[in-house]
Amino acid sequence: MRIAFLGLGNMGGPMAANLIRAGHTVSGYDLGAAQLQALAHAGGTAATSIASAVKDADVVITMLPAGQHVREAVTGPDGVLAHVSPGALLIDCSTIDVATARAVAVAVEARGCQFVDAPVSGGVGGASAGTLTFMVGGADGAVGKAHPILERMGKTIVHCGGPGTGQAAKICNNMILGISMIAVSEAFNLADGLGLDRQKLFDVASKSSGQCWSLTSYCPVPGPVPTSPANRDYAPGFTAAMMLKDLNLAQAAATGAETATPLGAQAAAIYEAFVAAGGSATDFSGIIRHLGARK
Numbered sequence: 001m002r003i004a005f006l007g008l009g010n011m012g013g014p015m016a017a018n019l020i021r022a023g024h025t026v027s028g029y030d031l032g033a034a035q036l037q038a039l040a041h042a043g044g045t046a047a048t049s050i051a052s053a054v055k056d057a058d059v060v061i062t063m064l065p066a067g068q069h070v071r072e073a074v075t076g077p078d079g080v081l082a083h084v085s086p087g088a089l090l091i092d093c094s095t096i097d098v099a100t101a102r103a104v105a106v107a108v109e110a111r112g113c114q115f116v117d118a119p120v121s122g123g124v125g126g127a128s129a130g131t132l133t134f135m136v137g138g139a140d141g142a143v144g145k146a147h148p149i150l151e152r153m154g155k156t157i158v159h160c161g162g163p164g165t166g167q168a169a170k171i172c173n174n175m176i177l178g179i180s181m182i183a184v185s186e187a188f189n190l191a192d193g194l195g196l197d198r199q200k201l202f203d204v205a206s207k208s209s210g211q212c213w214s215l216t217s218y219c220p221v222p223g224p225v226p227t228s229p230a231n232r233d234y235a236p237g238f239t240a241a242m243m244l245k246d247l248n249l250a251q252a253a254a255t256g257a258e259t260a261t262p263l264g265a266q267a268a269a270i271y272e273a274f275v276a277a278g279g280s281a282t283d284f285s286g287i288i289r290h291l292g293a294r295k
Contacts, residue, residue, distance in 0.1 A: 004057040008035035012063035067100035086112035105163035114142035119170035137166035185288035234286035243284035
């Protein structure tokens with residue numbers, strides 16, 4: 001298929017490369033020259049504008065930082081809808097607020113196109129390996145059309161419901177992740193204070209009721225899980241700044257839905273302090289060092 005890919009950063013770049021390897025024709029656009037060069041090196045076409053990227057595209061994929069970027073790129077005066085052919089499918093893989101996802105879906109459908117929100121989980125490693133999880137919101141027909149495209153970039157695709165539900169699933173999942181990473185980090189800090197060996201705590205908790213992904217797959221202390229960022233001085237797979245963004249999205253959604261999320265609110269406050277203290281570009285599991293410094 002002819003695919004336009006808007007946003008070729010740490011996630012979008014390798015995702016686009018996987019589509020090229022699968023045999024699709026990919027035209028990409030990004031504000032960064034290095035990102036465009038990387039796409040061309042992978043076999044894609046570097047476009048000079050959104051208009052040239054989406055010309056004659058069957059599918060347009062966006063992977064952008066925030067809701068306002070998606071809204072402007074899609075519905076702006078020189079955005080996707082001003083240039084794409086009717087009948088095209090738009091897939092937004094960004095993590096944005098639910099309200100914006102639903103507003104963009106309405107605008108896309110009014111143009112005679114189809115839309116799905118399909119935020120991802122799996123980080124840069126998953127994007128490169130093509131093993132991402134996609135949480136997809138949209139009408140059945142649009143999701144069915146998107147499925148074979150998403151399969152080339154990920155291994156798990158869950159249709160969560162109508163427009164916006166993919167974003168809802170993503171922010172709920174990442175609220176769980178942020179809270180659980182804080183809990184695991186506090187437990188290891190307490191173990192240090194009590195003279196309990198970190199590996200022994202891992203051996204017990206990983207086989208007991210404290211078991212969770214933040215412990216067994218992304219352990220915040222060096223040693224027990226060799227692939228975790230803790231073994232690389234918390235070089236980021238998923239930065240603290242991105243975690244804070246998602247926790248803030250969850251809090252905004254909770255306010256709109258009149259739903260109490262006290263642990264989510266506290267997790268957002270803790271990550272906000274970590275980012276303010278200089279942890280923005282650190283992996284989010286580095287929160288353990290920030291918590292250890294707070295007496």
